Amino acid sequence: MKKLLKLLSPFAPDQSGAVGVLYELGGLVVICDAGGCAGNICGFDEPRWFFKKSAVFSAGLRDMDAILGRDDMLIAKTAKAVGQTDVKFTAVVGTPVPAVIATDYKALKRMAENKTGLPGICVDCTGTRLYDDGEERAYLELLRTFAKEKYETVTGKVGIIGCTPLATGYMSNELFKGTYGNNAVCFGMGSGTEEIARASDCERNIVISTGAIKAAEYLKQQFGIEYETDFPVTPAMEKVLENDLSGKKILVVHQQFAANKMRKLLKEKYDCDVDVGTFFKLFDEYKQQGDKFIADEQELVETVTCGGYDVVIIDNICDRALKDCGCRLIDLPHFAVSGRLDENGGQVCLA
Amino acid sequence: MNKAFYITAAELAQLGFENIPEELLSAKHLIYSSPATLAFNSPGAQGFGVKRAGLAIPGSVMLLVSPGCCGRNTTMQSRLCGYQDRFFYLLLDDTDIVTGRHLTKIPQAVKEVYDFCQEKPSAVMICITCVDALLGTDMERVSRKCEELAGVPVVPCYMYALTREKKLPPMAAVRKAVYSLLKPQKRHPDAMNILGFFAPLNDDSEIYELLTKAGIRHIREISRCESFEEYEKMSQANFNLVLNSEARYAAQQMEETLGLPYIEMMRMYHIDKIHNQYMSLANAIGVTFDDTQHYARTKKAIDDFKAQYGELIFAIGEFLNADSFELAWALLSYGFSVSEIYGTVGQRNFVFVKAIAKLSPDTKIFSNLSPTMLDYEPSGKRIDVCIGNDAGYYHADVPTVDWNEERQPFGYAGLRLLFEKLDRALKGAEK
Numbered sequence: 216m217k218k219l220l221k222l223l224s225p226f227a228p229d230q231s232g233a234v235g236v237l238y239e240l241g242g243l244v245v246i247c248d249a250g251g252c253a254g255n256i257c258g259f260d261e262p263r264w265f266f267k268k269s270a271v272f273s274a275g276l277r278d279m280d281a282i283l284g285r286d287d288m289l290i291a292k293t294a295k296a297v298g299q300t301d302v303k304f305t306a307v308v309g310t311p312v313p314a315v316i317a318t319d320y321k322a323l324k325r326m327a328e329n330k331t332g333l334p335g336i337c338v339d340c341t342g343t344r345l346y347d348d349g350e351e352r353a354y355l356e357l358l359r360t361f362a363k364e365k366y367e368t369v370t371g372k373v374g375i376i377g378c379t380p381l382a383t384g385y386m387s388n389e390l391f392k393g394t395y396g397n398n399a400v401c402f403g404m405g406s407g408t409e410e411i412a413r414a415s416d417c418e419r420n421i422v423i424s425t426g427a428i429k430a431a432e433y434l435k436q437q438f439g440i441e442y443e444t445d446f447p448v449t450p451a452m453e454k455v456l457e458n459d460l461s462g463k464k465i466l467v468v469h470q471q472f473a474a475n476k477m478r479k480l481l482k483e484k485y486d487c488d489v490d491v492g493t494f495f496k497l498f499d500e501y502k503q504q505g506d507k508f509i510a511d512e513q514e515l516v517e518t519v520t521c522g523g524y525d526v527v528i529i530d531n532i533c534d535r536a537l538k539d540c541g542c543r544l545i546d547l548p549h550f551a552v553s554g555r556l557d558e559n560g561g562q563v564c565l566a
Numbered sequence: 567m568n569k570a571f572y573i574t575a576a577e578l579a580q581l582g583f584e585n586i587p588e589e590l591l592s593a594k595h596l597i598y599s600s601p602a603t604l605a606f607n608s609p610g611a612q613g614f615g616v617k618r619a620g621l622a623i624p625g626s627v628m629l630l631v632s633p634g635c636c637g638r639n640t641t642m643q644s645r646l647c648g649y650q651d652r653f654f655y656l657l658l659d660d661t662d663i664v665t666g667r668h669l670t671k672i673p674q675a676v677k678e679v680y681d682f683c684q685e686k687p688s689a690v691m692i693c694i695t696c697v698d699a700l701l702g703t704d705m706e707r708v709s710r711k712c713e714e715l716a717g718v719p720v721v722p723c724y725m726y727a728l729t730r731e732k733k734l735p736p737m738a739a740v741r742k743a744v745y746s747l748l749k750p751q752k753r754h755p756d757a758m759n760i761l762g763f764f765a766p767l768n769d770d771s772e773i774y775e776l777l778t779k780a781g782i783r784h785i786r787e788i789s790r791c792e793s794f795e796e797y798e799k800m801s802q803a804n805f806n807l808v809l810n811s812e813a814r815y816a817a818q819q820m821e822e823t824l825g826l827p828y829i830e831m832m833r834m835y836h837i838d839k840i841h842n843q844y845m846s847l848a849n850a851i852g853v854t855f856d857d858t859q860h861y862a863r864t865k866k867a868i869d870d871f872k873a874q875y876g877e878l879i880f881a882i883g884e885f886l887n888a889d890s891f892e893l894a895w896a897l898l899s900y901g902f903s904v905s906e907i908y909g910t911v912g913q914r915n916f917v918f919v920k921a922i923a924k925l926s927p928d929t930k931i932f933s934n935l936s937p938t939m940l941d942y943e944p945s946g947k948r949i950d951v952c953i954g955n956d957a958g959y960y961h962a963d964v965p966t967v968d969w970n971e972e973r974q975p976f977g978y979a980g981l982r983l984l985f986e987k988l989d990r991a992l993k994g995a996e997k
Contacts, residue, residue, distance in 0.1 A: 219675050219678060224655065226634065264601060265601050273599055275592060278700075278729055282700075311632075311635065342633040
């Protein structure tokens with residue numbers, strides 16, 4: 216049956232992706248839920264929660280709040296918390312509860328801005344979509360709210376969009392700065408709303424998560440900044456390359472840009488045939504023939520079984536589903552799938 | 567610099583239960599799910615949340631029917647020994663939610679899960695979440711359809727975080743669910759059940775000895791049932807002993823459907839209250855308990871500890887196998903000090919706030935869930951030891967006893983174990 220998971224667990228949802236984008240920006244983030252979603256996000260999908268404080272709260276909705284649509288109470292609670300914390304903006308992140316009751320986010324945004332005097336954003340998440348969808352919505356809302364002015368281009372400055380633990384397995388920006396240079400600014404990782412506001416001064420952007428493509432397109436449309444996709448070489452990828460994969464037919468399963476990078480590295484080192492598969496967004500512009508969107512557990516098994524692959528490079532939490540497929544499985548962690556960081560991803564800059 | 571909100575015990579007692587400050591009432595402010603609170607303030611985050619608790623029926627499996635986000639943390643839980651093969655998910659998309667079409671898929675999903683399991687489950691628990699709470703789903707009806715198709719008992723389990731402060735909150739509802747498959751049987755006068763927890767009491771708890779000496783031969787706890795057949799014998803009990811108020815509704819249901827009366831006790835750490843409760847229990851079931859030796863041994867353990875460490879100053883959290891305020895009152899009554907309590911004040915424990923106010927009016931009471939706790943900083947005043955890993959989170963350099971093991975401490979033995987653990991923590995054997 217479609218959407219029935221017998222061997223895998225659900226992947227990181229859109230609301231986790233949205234919070235991952237907003238986490239370090241100095242806002243007051245209200246997860247519009249009863250408490251469980253916030254607990255899942257903070258306790259599982261946001262590894263920085265245990266190292267870097269951030270004003271992420273649950274709305275603490277109760278049944279009558281939802282039934283009666285008590286948005287005024289939510290805004291009152293938000294305004295009170297704004298008075299108790301040092302924050303620069305407010306953000307409301309949706310979950311299944313506001314999705315079911317069709318919360319008017321535009322109204323919420325206006326109400327929050329009027330009540331707090333701070334910029335407000337709302338990210339329309341539903342809990343039924345995946346993390347890169349939430350990232351996409353959060354980046355766009357941020358840019359529309361803060362990146363309004365065109366600044367003079369700074370030569371050599373590179374914007375990195377998509378640096379979130381869910382997409383990369385990294386909690387801090389050292390790997391990205393190491394890869395793309397000290398002039399690189401990782402939006403939402405080691406930077407704040409000031410950097411978002413000055414996004415227009417980047418010479419070019421590099422998109423490393425599928426959730427960040429629309430943000431890059433927005434910056435291109437608004438300010439003419441060109442972008443490309445890429446992903447840094449991680450220790451986990453280097454470990455994969457230690458296997459002799461010459462002559463093999465390989466499926467790499469990850470988010471599209473990480474998987475594309477893995478494919479590039481494999482093909483540079485070995486004479487092999489590599490397809491990319493992903494549970495997340497698959498953009499036609501960046502895919503090659505044979506690349507596949509994998510909707511669920513059943514499709515994963517079918518893809519691997521019917522594809523004639525010798526090797527599948529995938530987060531090892533999926534091994535349970537593939538153990539009878541007769542191909543070799545090599546681990547490539549993806550935090551949004553298993554909640555596992557890259558082996559160096561746990562290093563975090565506390566400054 | 568913003569400061570974490572607190573109120574002293576004297577101030578709170580003076581205000582009274584009706585005037586508790588909003589900062590201590592989670593319904594009145596945004597909820598801060600700090601690392602200190604995640605273990606207890608998130609359905610299923612750690613320990614026995616609804617999902618894990620719902621699997622208390624031996625041999626059962628769970629089908630979580632929800633948007634993907636609700637099942638996300640279960641990835642971690644599944645890795646816990648024995649759970650990986652017991653959780654299944656039917657993910658809802660937007661169309662399912664709008665049309666309710668998922669309800670027609672559930673019976674087939676249950677059948678597929680049943681057929682998939684090599685070892686056939688004794689029951690399938692269907693866990694539903696806030697979405698179905700708002701849709702008003704009649705899961706009892708859907709469960710009956712599932713039973714017809716799959717030929718296995720199917721029990722709905724409600725993980726409705728939206729109803730946390732209602733009469734039947736999720737953790738009370740799941741306790742009802744896990745006893746709902748019991749069928750009436752002939753009651754045995756020498757059998758009883760202990761209700762309240764999803765893990766057994768510590769084996770050395772004197773409650774077993776006292777009840778056994780009183781002629782009770784079969785003391786059953788759901789977590790000690792290794793098979794569905796053993797679980798079914800729970801309805802042979804003569805009475806239920808409820809040790810956690812969240813099991814009261816389950817006991818009421820069992821009284822209604824199985825004719826089992828119940829007696830309620832509270833886990834306490836005040837030695838005289840432990841004694842009084844045992845005497846009341848003995849009186850209620852018409853026997854006598856001699857707890858003299860247990861009392862004396864425990865009193866000596868407390869006295870010895872105090873002689874060794876003097877008037878220690880405690881900070882007490884709420885992720886505990888204890889009520890934070892009762893525990894604080896007990897420690898104060900033994901002559902220790904309690905500087906700070908991080909807990910949730912309610913009608914049930916306000917009596918202890920008043921008692922604390924008399925013994926230690928300056929004790930500070932914080933709410934873990936208040937947004938102001940984002941800015942909590944230790945005051946710099948001496949704290950010697952913490953109980954609860956949430957308290958330990960705020961005082962990372964202070965020796966801490968987590969006191970949240972799955973095996974449940976109870977009675978005199980539980981109190982002695984606490985002091986043993988405190989002794990070990992202060993000697994550096996624990997954090």
